[in-house]
Structures are given as structure tokens and as C-alpha cells.
Amino acid sequence: MLRYTVLRVLGAIPTLLLVIVLAFLMVHAAPGGPFDDERVLPPEIEANIAKKYHLDEPLHRQFLRYLGGVVQGDLGPSYSYRDHTVSELIGGALPLSLHLGALAMLLSLIVGVTAGTAAALRKNTVLDRTVMALAMTGISIPVFVVAPVLVLVLAVYLQWLPAGWSGNAGGARYLLPVVSLALPQIAYIARLTRASMIDVLASDFIRTARAQGLGTIAIVRYHALKPAMLPVLSYMGPAVAAILTGSVVVEEIFGIPGLGQLFVRGALNRDYTLVLGIVIFYATLIILLNLLVDILYAVIDPRVRQR
Amino acid sequence: MSLLQVDGLTIRYGDNEVVRDLSFAIEAGESVGVVGESGSGKSQMALAVLGLLPGNAVTNGSVLLNGTEVLNASEKTLNGLRARHMALVFQDPMQALNPFVRIGAQLRVILTTHNLASGREADARVLDMLQRVGLPDPERQFRAYPHQLSGGMRQRAMIASALIAAPELLIADEPTTALDVTVQAQILELLEEIRRDTTLLLITHDLGIIAGHCERMLVLEQGRLVESGTTIDIFASPQHEHTAALIDAAPRLDRGDVLSAVAGNEVLQLCNVSVSYDERNGDSLQAVRNLSLSVSAGETVAVVGESGSGKTSLVRAALGLVPLQSGRVLFCGEELGGLVQSRPIAMRRDLQLVFQDPAGSLNPQMRVASIVDEPLLVHERGLSSEERQKQVAAMLDRVGLDASYRARFPHELSGGQAQRVAIARALILKPKVLVCDEAVAALDGSVRKEILALLGDAQKDGGLAIVFITHDLAVVRAISHRVLVMYMGRLVELADCASLYSRAQHPYTKALLDAVPTPDPAAAGGTVSLSGEVPSILSPPSGCAFHPRCRFAKDICRAELPLPRIVNGSIVACHRAEEISL
Structure with a gap:
């Protein structure tokens, strides 16, 4: 198990390196530079700035310099938020985003698994069809539509919830962003759970459990839930990626000063190092979470452990 | 009430x-x-x-x-x-x-x-x-x-x-x-x-x-x-x-004639064959160890053993489906090269295989006639399509399937019918050796009897040699001339059918025979002579692999590997074969 984990971590390094190279090249291929402005600077000053940030060096030297920093955990200075390093900026914005993301994930799992299980147990009934229709809707509507519509209805018309990220709204301000982030994931997880639960409920060992006189709830709780969760677990990696992507939009819409907003600002300001830093951070996060999922897989399924 | x-x-x-x-x-x-x-x-x-x-x-x-x-x-x-x-x-x-x-x-x-x-x-x-x-x-x-x-x-x-x-x-x-x-x-x-x-x-x-x-x-x-x-x-x-x-x-151990030995030219010889598989974790699984067997034309040799005994690996190696670790496979005195891919096409047709699961071994997309025709397409390129059709029809007829079956798909066949098709496919090239890997294990008693009879008929017509793999000693009795009993990859006993059933020499053979339930209330009530289960093949016991389950085991059995030797006309791998009475 340990050997497997170490091997998987080592295997992630080339992937991460590839992400860094691609992101670096793409950022540098974008037209314009971080210090281009409507106000044209005198050439000497421009050269000075370029020299300070090593932008006058050839691309490969810049890359190696950057990579050297990344290895030591230094993502470089921000070009637009002067006096701050990228690591500081990420560290500052991260807790809020993490909070939102974790809440969204938790909500998706609880609601998705419950709805999916209920649909599976009442297969081909009105309940099942309703859940699946709602799930299909949830998957089809993108987050940049869901979020404004929720704001319009619940915050503007009904005035039940705050529209933005106002400090005096307390915990209520989390509600709309978290729900907007979670909705598509709830839908996916409900569909996945339903499908795998139906499969599991048809297996021989469930028939054994029925022969033993176990009721539906006991069967789901003791026999079916664990195996039915395997496909959902596999989806956790992509789900985290989807929530990260969603948070870029949601944080912008609700005005939340998190990592997503920082990312958008960085891109708009052509802040090379900030954008690169966040991309690398996201990539690392997703790779690590996928690794965690694989390890959890072995925890749930004892047969995987032996191999 | x-x-x-x-x-x-x-x-x-x-x-x-x-x-x-x-x-x-x-x-x-x-x-x-x-x-x-x-x-x-x-x-x-x-x-x-x-x-x-x-x-x-x-x-x-x-x-x-x-x-x-x-x-x-x-x-x-x-x-x-x-x-x-x-x-x-x-x-x-x-x-x-x-x-x-x-x-x-x-x-x-x-x-x-x-x-x-x-x-x-x-x-x-x-x-x-x-x-x-x-x-x-x-x-x-x-x-x-x-x-x-x-x-x-x-x-x-x-x-x-x-x-x-x-x-x-x-x-x-x-x-x-x-x-x-x-x-x-x-x-x-x-x-x-x-x-x-x-x-x-x-x-x-x-x-x-x-x-x-x-x-x-x-x-x-x-x-x-x-x-x-x-x-x-x-x-x-x-x-x-x-x-x-x-x-x-119902097959019985205690009744019916047994076939007497066939002397003749050996078509298939396995000399000191070993087969091992590499496990993912670097270990190797020794499935067959130093096993020798020869099969003559017109002879049926049954290979008997419990799961994990290596019986399937042995014949797969002979057919070239898995690589030999060591040893030689001879066909009519000629050495067969390792894997089947490296053997000349003409050589492959003489060794044919029938699998356990008849439905799984037939292509669900093909009709019965095409399934039986396929080997001809590969090996008899000179034949016209009418000629092939005639041969296919004759072969299906021989295995007891009339013309109405030709256009059917495998899912439209019963288990017995599907196994007949598989046998027809194997026999259409007139092979010299037919390997049946648990070919009747999945079939009902009455169907099993018919399929066994069919195999017997196929043998009578020519010098077909049959290697019949099974875990069921009761099935073996009716159809085989000689029986090879395997345990954990090694030969335990190789004997004529008659002497095996009347006087088993190895305690394991005896235990296998005792374990078969007799379909007769008067004779029933056999005692369990064997405790425990087959140990993991990854860590076989020292000495004689059977010693932990053998009630005759002595120190020598734990320490030394018994080599196959001739005792009372059978080949037995047991240190104490002469002393013990079974």
C-alpha cells in the first residue's frame, strides 16, 4: 500500500511538469505584457522593469528560473499586486475558497447520494423519474446561468437571501454560492448513485441479505451503500475540478474575494506569475485529490487492497 | 400441521x-x-x-x-x-x-x-x-x-x-x-x-x-x-x-466396464514439462512441475485434479497457449516449438481444443454453420464453398445436429447443443489430438452422457487421441483408458483406468474416489477421508505437497519430495506407496 502510494506520487511529477510547461508557454504566448498600459512608459523605465523581473532574458532562461523557484515553493512575485508574492496571495485567498468548495462538495454528496439511492429503490416510479428529470436539468444548466437566476429569484424578488458577499449577512451569505456550485454536482452524483445502486441491488449478495430477512434500510446501510459508492468515489476527482472551475465564475458573480476571483483578476491584468501560480496550485490539488480517491478506493473495496 | x-x-x-x-x-x-x-x-x-x-x-x-x-x-x-x-x-x-x-x-x-x-x-x-x-x-x-x-x-x-x-x-x-x-x-x-x-x-x-x-x-x-x-x-x-x-x-464409480489400455504409437508426448506464471508482485506461480505424459493414438487420457492442480496449465502448455518454463512437447516424435503463434499453421490443426463453457467459446455474432466452417477457411483454402458446406453439413450431422441448426446463433442453442457445435468445430479438421477442458462440467447428467458418447464415437472412427481434463472422477471412469491424477502441479498417480478404480496407490487418489457421492442409498454413507483444503500454490508445503492432508504422512513425507516411480504397474509419487493399504 505504501509502495503504491509512493509510486503514484512519483508518477504525478511528470504530469505536473507538463502542466507547468504548457501553462508557462500559453501565458507567454498571450499578446501584451504585464506592464503594457495606456500610458506609454519611457523606454528606459520599461527596460528597467523588464530587467528587474528578468523579462529581458530568453524564454528558456525565464522558464528555468521560474521552475527553480517553484521547486522551492516560491511562485515568484506578483506583477500587479506589487509588494506581494504569488504564494502570499494564494495563501490569503485560499481559506475562503476552500470553505466554499468543501461545503459545496459536502452538500453535493449528501443530497446526491440520498436522491440517487431513493430513485434506485423506487426505480421507474414517479419519484425516480422526477429525480432523474431534475438531475438532467441540473447537468444541462451551466453555473453562470444558475447563479444569476438564483440571485434574481431568491435575493432580488423574494429578498430571502443576500445577493452578494456582504459582511453583515453572516452564514446566510454562503447559501447561494454554495448551492450554485453544488447543483450540477448533485445532479451528476444522483445519476451515478442511482445507476450503481441499481446494479448493486441486483447482485446475488443482496438477494442473500433479503433471504436473511433484512429490511430495505438495513440492506442499503449494511450491504449496498459501500459498493454503490465506488463509482461516486471515482467521480470525486473530476468533481473537485468542476467545483474549482465553477468557483471562478461563482466568486466573480457573488463578489467573493477567493482564489477564483484572484485568478480572473490575474488574467485580466496579464499577471503572468499569478495566473501561472494558481494554475499550478489547482493542478497539484487535483492530482493529489485523485490520488486520495485511489487510496480510498482500496479502503472501501478490500479486494483491491490485496493486489 | x-x-x-x-x-x-x-x-x-x-x-x-x-x-x-x-x-x-x-x-x-x-x-x-x-x-x-x-x-x-x-x-x-x-x-x-x-x-x-x-x-x-x-x-x-x-x-x-x-x-x-x-x-x-x-x-x-x-x-x-x-x-x-x-x-x-x-x-x-x-x-x-x-x-x-x-x-x-x-x-x-x-x-x-x-x-x-x-x-x-x-x-x-x-x-x-x-x-x-x-x-x-x-x-x-x-x-x-x-x-x-x-x-x-x-x-x-x-x-x-x-x-x-x-x-x-x-x-x-x-x-x-x-x-x-x-x-x-x-x-x-x-x-x-x-x-x-x-x-x-x-x-x-x-x-x-x-x-x-x-x-x-x-x-x-x-x-x-x-x-x-x-x-x-x-x-x-x-x-x-x-x-x-x-x-x-448418474455416473458411478463402482459400476460399468472400464476401457482397457491402448498400446500404440504415441502422438503427443510431454517430457518434464514445467509451467510458471509471473505474478504482478514479482513472485512466480509454479503451476506445473516436471510432469511427463504421453498419449497414444486412439487413447483417452483423463487428467484429474481439484482446482489449482495445474491440469489446465499442463494442456495449455502442450497446445502452445501458455509458454513452457522448461521441458519439451513432442507431436508424433517431432518437437513442437513454444507458443502456438510460432508453430507452422499445418501443425496447429492436429491439436484441437473444446472448452468448458460452450456458450462462451462460440462467437455470438456467427451462425452455427459459419462457426464450424471457420477452421476450414483457415486450413483448407483449396476447398470450394460447396465442398466446405458439404463437409460442415456432414460434421454437424455427425454430432447430432440436423440441418435446421445451421442458421442458428449460439444463443438459440441449449448448453448441450452448443457443446456439440464446439466439438464439431474441433473435429472438422480431423485432428489427431482433441483436448477437452472440463467439456461436460457445465452440462446436465443426461446431456453429459450424450456428449461423452459422442466423444467415444469420434474416437472409434479413427485414431483420435483425447486428453480429457476434469475434476470429476465419476465422469472419467466411463470414457478413459488411463488417468493422470495431479495435485499442486505435480503428478500424483498415473494408472490404467481399471487399476486406478480397483486399487488406487496414492492416498490422494483414494481420497478423491471416496469423496464422490454414490447414487445408491444402500451403498452411500461414505466417510470423509480428507480434511483441509488445497494449500496456496504460491507457498507449497515442503516435501510431498500432499503431506498436510495425508493421514499416512511420516517424517520423510515432510522432508523429501517423492519422485514418480512404478508401483504395481502404475506410476505413483508417494514415499509409502508399498507400505500403506488404502
């Missing part, structure tokens, strides 16, 4: 009646056997009693357990009866036990949901039950997952889960069919013990099991009860022709 009273039970799926107007009663304390071939409705009947039929099944009639109607009863009523009053042991414990849940937890939840025990008391009762069904080291099995148990231990755990709530009626549906023969004998002994204080309904296709373990029996044919009565009476004088046919088709 009878414990179980079935009246006019009919089970239908659409227009298909799988159980028709079935009536019988079982009194408390009885042990009743239900026998029938596949499709006779015996398992459906069991599921109906437990209320486990799928939703699309339509039932009529009545099933009373202790006077309570269970047919179409509410789930609540059923759950009140299941486990505490009736329980079911399923055929394949690998499928029937939950692979994700520890054995102890699976048993414990039965006690807790029925409010029979909780906490420490529940744990204690589970441990006690695991002990009662003969699981060694119950504390360890309590924490184990099903895949960590051997097949026999898994079935013991399954039986423990059925007995934990002390039901009055225990239904066992083919409880030993998925097990090796020596393990089957152990499980049957356990059931024998259980039936002393529980009513047992034992469903099986194996008349030998009924003969040894049931006082009364019911015979089902296509959903109908054709005969019922005491086991002794029915075996002595079956009233219904189907019962007579079943008894007749």
Missing part, C-alpha cells in the same frame, strides 16, 4: 411456466431432497418459499410455512419468517456473500435486525456459530472478508449465516456444486450434522448427494413433480421414466 405445505404452486414468467402445479409437504425433522436438471424449476421453487422471486414472476397456489401463507405475503410478514423460521444456502458463496463486508459483520447484522442479540452477546453468538460450522480460528474468520477465505470456508460461512437465527427449515440450493470434490464431501458431512436438529430441503442435480443425505426425495422435470417417495424406494424401483433416466445417467 406440516412445517412446509406447498399446494398447487405455479410460477410463470410471461407465457413461460417454470413451475407447474407443484404440491408436496415436509414435516418437521425430515430431510428431503429435490432433484432435477437445469430448468426443472427446483431453484425457482426455493426462491418462492423464501419470497425472493423477481418482480415479473407470476405465482399461483399456496405455500404455507407453519401455517402462514408466504406466497405473495408482504415484505414485513416475510421478514418475520426469514432467518428465524426459514433460511437459504445458495450455490456459489463467492457471489452470495458480500465482498465488501467482513464475515462477522454480515452474520451480526442478522441478529441485530431481528432483535435476537446485540453488542457483545451478538459477537459471541456469531463466533459460536462460526465454530459450529467448523471454521478454523473463528476469531480470524470473524474479521476476514469473503475473498480471504477458501471456497469451502466460504460455504461454511454461508451456512453459518443461514443457521445463525436457528431456523426450523433450511433450504440448501446446490450447496456444493461450486466446490471441489474433497471439499464437497466435507460440506456434506456438515449438512449431515445439521439435519439432526433442523429440517433440511436439499436441492441438487447430483443423485449421489440425495442418496447419501435425504430420507425422502422429490423428482422435478420441467417444473412438474414427476415422482416422490422415500429415497430407498425410488432408487430401488423408479416409477417415472424420467427418474429412471436420471438414475441411469
Whole structure:
């Protein structure tokens, strides 16, 4: 198990390196530079700035310099938020985003698994069809539509919830962003759970459990839930990626000063190092979470452990 | 009042009646056997009693357990009866036990949901039950997952889960069919013990099991009860022709002629063959070790062994389907190169193979005629399509399939018919050696008999040599000239059929023979002569691999590997072959 984990971590390094190279090249291929402005600077000053940030060096030297920093955990200075390093900026914005993301994930799992299980147990009934229709809707509507519509209805018309990220709204301000982030994931997880639960409920060992006189709830709780969760677990990696992507939009819409907003600002300001830093951070996060999922897989399924 | 009273039970799926107007009663304390071939409705009947039929099944009639109607009863009523009053042991414990849940937890939840025990008391009762069904080291099995148990231990755990709530009626549906023969004998002994204080309904296709373990029996044919009565009476004088046919088709160890040895030119020779597989973790699995065997034209050699004995690996290596680790394979004196891909096409046609699962070995997209034609397309390129068609038709005719089968797809065939097609495909090239890998294991008794007869006929026509792999010594007797018994990759005994059955030289051969249930109530009651199960092939015991299970084992058996040598005309690998009397 340990050997497997170490091997998987080592295997992630080339992937991460590839992400860094691609992101670096793409950022540098974008037209314009971080210090281009409507106000044209005198050439000497421009050269000075370029020299300070090593932008006058050839691309490969810049890359190696950057990579050297990344290895030591230094993502470089921000070009637009002067006096701050990228690591500081990420560290500052991260807790809020993490909070939102974790809440969204938790909500998706609880609601998705419950709805999916209920649909599976009442297969081909009105309940099942309703859940699946709602799930299909949830998957089809993108987050940049869901979020404004929720704001319009619940915050503007009904005035039940705050529209933005106002400090005096307390915990209520989390509600709309978290729900907007979670909705598509709830839908996916409900569909996945339903499908795998139906499969599991048809297996021989469930028939054994029925022969033993176990009721539906006991069967789901003791026999079916664990195996039915395997496909959902596999989806956790992509789900985290989807929530990260969603948070870029949601944080912008609700005005939340998190990592997503920082990312958008960085891109708009052509802040090379900030954008690169966040991309690398996201990539690392997703790779690590996928690794965690694989390890959890072995925890749930004892047969995987032996191999 | 009878414990179980079935009246006019009919089970239908659409227009298909799988159980028709079935009536019988079982009194408390009885042990009743239900026998029938596949499709006779015996398992459906069991599921109906437990209320486990799928939703699309339509039932009529009545099933009373202790006077309570269970047919179409509410789930609540059923759950009140299941486990505490009736329980079911399923055929394949690998499928029937939950692979994700520890054995102890699976048993414990039965006690807790029925409010029979909780906490420490529940744990204690589970441990006690695991002990009662003969699981060694119950504390360890309590924490184990099903895949960590051997097949026999898994079935013991399954039986423990059925007995934990002390039901009055225990239904066992083919409880030993998925097990090796020596393990089957152990499980049957356990059931024998259980039936002393529980009513047992034992469903099986194996008349030998009924003969040894049931006082009364019911015979089902296509959903109908054709005969019922005491086991002794029915075996002595079956009233219904189907019962007579079943008894007749049951292979017996103690009856019938055996074929005498064939002398002649050796077509296939295996010299010191070893086969090993590399495991993913770097270990290697030694499937076959230093085994030599030669097969003559016109001869049938049976290769017998329990699962993991290496019998399939041996013949796969001969066919070039797996690489040889060492040793040589000679065909008509000529050395066959390693894997089949490297052998000349012309050489491949002389060695043909028939698999265990007939349906799985036929391409579902192809019609029967094309399946049988395919080898000709490869090996007989000169033939015109009319000529090929003629050969295919003649071959299908020979295996007993008339013209109407030519255009069918494999899913439109029964198991026996599909196996006939597979045999036709193998024989159409007129091979010199035919390898049958458990070719009749998946078939019903009567069909099995027909297929064995077909193979016998194929041999009579020419000098076909047959290597017949099986785990069932009873099947072997009727068709083979010589028998090779394998254990953990090594030769145990190689003998003429006649001498093997009359005077086995190796304790393992003797144990295999003893373990086969005899379909005769008078002769039944064989004792279990072998304890334990086959050890892991990854860590074979020292010396003679069989010594941990052998009651004759001495120090030399633990220390030294017995080499095959000739004892009384047979080849035996046992240090004590001459001293012991079996």
C-alpha cells in the first residue's frame, strides 16, 4: 500500500511538469505584457522593469528560473499586486475558497447520494423519474446561468437571501454560492448513485441479505451503500475540478474575494506569475485529490487492497 | 400441521411456466431432497418459499410455512419468517456473500435486525456459530472478508449465516456444486450434522448427494413433480421414466466396464514439462512441475485434479497457449516449438481444443454453420464453398445436429447443443489430438452422457487421441483408458483406468474416489477421508505437497519430495506407496 502510494506520487511529477510547461508557454504566448498600459512608459523605465523581473532574458532562461523557484515553493512575485508574492496571495485567498468548495462538495454528496439511492429503490416510479428529470436539468444548466437566476429569484424578488458577499449577512451569505456550485454536482452524483445502486441491488449478495430477512434500510446501510459508492468515489476527482472551475465564475458573480476571483483578476491584468501560480496550485490539488480517491478506493473495496 | 405445505404452486414468467402445479409437504425433522436438471424449476421453487422471486414472476397456489401463507405475503410478514423460521444456502458463496463486508459483520447484522442479540452477546453468538460450522480460528474468520477465505470456508460461512437465527427449515440450493470434490464431501458431512436438529430441503442435480443425505426425495422435470417417495424406494424401483433416466445417467464409480489400455504409437508426448506464471508482485506461480505424459493414438487420457492442480496449465502448455518454463512437447516424435503463434499453421490443426463453457467459446455474432466452417477457411483454402458446406453439413450431422441448426446463433442453442457445435468445430479438421477442458462440467447428467458418447464415437472412427481434463472422477471412469491424477502441479498417480478404480496407490487418489457421492442409498454413507483444503500454490508445503492432508504422512513425507516411480504397474509419487493399504 505504501509502495503504491509512493509510486503514484512519483508518477504525478511528470504530469505536473507538463502542466507547468504548457501553462508557462500559453501565458507567454498571450499578446501584451504585464506592464503594457495606456500610458506609454519611457523606454528606459520599461527596460528597467523588464530587467528587474528578468523579462529581458530568453524564454528558456525565464522558464528555468521560474521552475527553480517553484521547486522551492516560491511562485515568484506578483506583477500587479506589487509588494506581494504569488504564494502570499494564494495563501490569503485560499481559506475562503476552500470553505466554499468543501461545503459545496459536502452538500453535493449528501443530497446526491440520498436522491440517487431513493430513485434506485423506487426505480421507474414517479419519484425516480422526477429525480432523474431534475438531475438532467441540473447537468444541462451551466453555473453562470444558475447563479444569476438564483440571485434574481431568491435575493432580488423574494429578498430571502443576500445577493452578494456582504459582511453583515453572516452564514446566510454562503447559501447561494454554495448551492450554485453544488447543483450540477448533485445532479451528476444522483445519476451515478442511482445507476450503481441499481446494479448493486441486483447482485446475488443482496438477494442473500433479503433471504436473511433484512429490511430495505438495513440492506442499503449494511450491504449496498459501500459498493454503490465506488463509482461516486471515482467521480470525486473530476468533481473537485468542476467545483474549482465553477468557483471562478461563482466568486466573480457573488463578489467573493477567493482564489477564483484572484485568478480572473490575474488574467485580466496579464499577471503572468499569478495566473501561472494558481494554475499550478489547482493542478497539484487535483492530482493529489485523485490520488486520495485511489487510496480510498482500496479502503472501501478490500479486494483491491490485496493486489 | 406440516412445517412446509406447498399446494398447487405455479410460477410463470410471461407465457413461460417454470413451475407447474407443484404440491408436496415436509414435516418437521425430515430431510428431503429435490432433484432435477437445469430448468426443472427446483431453484425457482426455493426462491418462492423464501419470497425472493423477481418482480415479473407470476405465482399461483399456496405455500404455507407453519401455517402462514408466504406466497405473495408482504415484505414485513416475510421478514418475520426469514432467518428465524426459514433460511437459504445458495450455490456459489463467492457471489452470495458480500465482498465488501467482513464475515462477522454480515452474520451480526442478522441478529441485530431481528432483535435476537446485540453488542457483545451478538459477537459471541456469531463466533459460536462460526465454530459450529467448523471454521478454523473463528476469531480470524470473524474479521476476514469473503475473498480471504477458501471456497469451502466460504460455504461454511454461508451456512453459518443461514443457521445463525436457528431456523426450523433450511433450504440448501446446490450447496456444493461450486466446490471441489474433497471439499464437497466435507460440506456434506456438515449438512449431515445439521439435519439432526433442523429440517433440511436439499436441492441438487447430483443423485449421489440425495442418496447419501435425504430420507425422502422429490423428482422435478420441467417444473412438474414427476415422482416422490422415500429415497430407498425410488432408487430401488423408479416409477417415472424420467427418474429412471436420471438414475441411469448418474455416473458411478463402482459400476460399468472400464476401457482397457491402448498400446500404440504415441502422438503427443510431454517430457518434464514445467509451467510458471509471473505474478504482478514479482513472485512466480509454479503451476506445473516436471510432469511427463504421453498419449497414444486412439487413447483417452483423463487428467484429474481439484482446482489449482495445474491440469489446465499442463494442456495449455502442450497446445502452445501458455509458454513452457522448461521441458519439451513432442507431436508424433517431432518437437513442437513454444507458443502456438510460432508453430507452422499445418501443425496447429492436429491439436484441437473444446472448452468448458460452450456458450462462451462460440462467437455470438456467427451462425452455427459459419462457426464450424471457420477452421476450414483457415486450413483448407483449396476447398470450394460447396465442398466446405458439404463437409460442415456432414460434421454437424455427425454430432447430432440436423440441418435446421445451421442458421442458428449460439444463443438459440441449449448448453448441450452448443457443446456439440464446439466439438464439431474441433473435429472438422480431423485432428489427431482433441483436448477437452472440463467439456461436460457445465452440462446436465443426461446431456453429459450424450456428449461423452459422442466423444467415444469420434474416437472409434479413427485414431483420435483425447486428453480429457476434469475434476470429476465419476465422469472419467466411463470414457478413459488411463488417468493422470495431479495435485499442486505435480503428478500424483498415473494408472490404467481399471487399476486406478480397483486399487488406487496414492492416498490422494483414494481420497478423491471416496469423496464422490454414490447414487445408491444402500451403498452411500461414505466417510470423509480428507480434511483441509488445497494449500496456496504460491507457498507449497515442503516435501510431498500432499503431506498436510495425508493421514499416512511420516517424517520423510515432510522432508523429501517423492519422485514418480512404478508401483504395481502404475506410476505413483508417494514415499509409502508399498507400505500403506488404502
